[in-house]
Amino acid sequence: MLQRPFTTTGRACAPAPLLLTLPGIDNSGPDHWQSLWERDQADFRRVDLGDWALPQRAQWVARLEAAIASASRPVILVAHSLGCHAAAWWSAQGSARTTCVAGALLVAPPDVEDAPIDARLCGFGPVARQRLAFPSLLVASRNDPYTRFGQARRMARIWGSQLIDAGPMGHINAASGLKDWPYGLFLLRRLIASITPAPTPLLADGAAAYFAQRQTPSGAPR
Known part of the structure; x- marks a missing residue:
């Protein structure tokens, strides 16, 4: 269970x-870490991408665009598997709303080019070739049946993502026995901390100006 809201210590003034x-x-079931995070934290919202069983790239990208357009605060994308490619293709289309996305956690993106394990993945190929318009972490497993680690490294390089080696964790899903996946929560918090603006000091640079004004031309205090 999540212990506290996704805010950064000392930065409470920034909107979560x-x-x-x-x-x-096929969507994420009740035991998937995405579902558990949503259950335990009010700031999570699942995007209804449309047909989960027969995914259509254009539909998924359009649904993601609509979800981001309706957000009233900065967005962080938390994607798993084919959801990572939906995020990448959405970014690649050059939406004016890319500035609304502060970052993304991309977990276990599958191979959509080289004989994908599931034919339904082919509609998202080839891999979107544009660098993502926002900071991202790409988490990959050493024994993911849906992609080779080398291919995950290639996607991270193309998208400009920081690659995180999760070790042998399968497809990093409910079948991996992760429950609420504490390490994933750690990575998400690290991402949020890295992109949250630092708090502005109470006086900031104005303090120097204030004290300068308190000096006489000779430099003596008034």
Whole structure:
């Protein structure tokens, strides 16, 4: 269970981001870490991407655009599997709303090019070739049946994502036995901390100006 809202210590004045979860094919079930995070934290919202069983790239991208357009605060995308490619293709289309997305956690994106394990993935190929318009972490497993680690590294390089080696964790889903996946929560908090603006000091640079004004031309205090 999450212990506290997704705010950064000392930065309470900044609005908490809206965390949009993007599942993959067949949606994320009740034991998936995405579902558990949504259950335990009010700032998470699942995006209804449309047909989960027969995913259509254009539909998923359009649904994501609509979800971001309706957000009233900065957005962080929390994607798993094919949801990662939906995020990448959305960014690649050059939406004016890319500035609304502060960052993304991309977990276990599958291979959509080289004989994908599931034919339904082919509609999202090839891999979107544009660098993402926002900071991102790409988390990859060493024994993911849906992609080779080398291919995950290639996607991270193309998208400009920081690659996180999760070790042998399968497809990093409910079948991996992760429950609420504490390490994933750690990575998400780290991402949020890295993109949250530092708090402005009470006086900031104005303090120097104030005390300068308190000096006489000779430099003696008034």
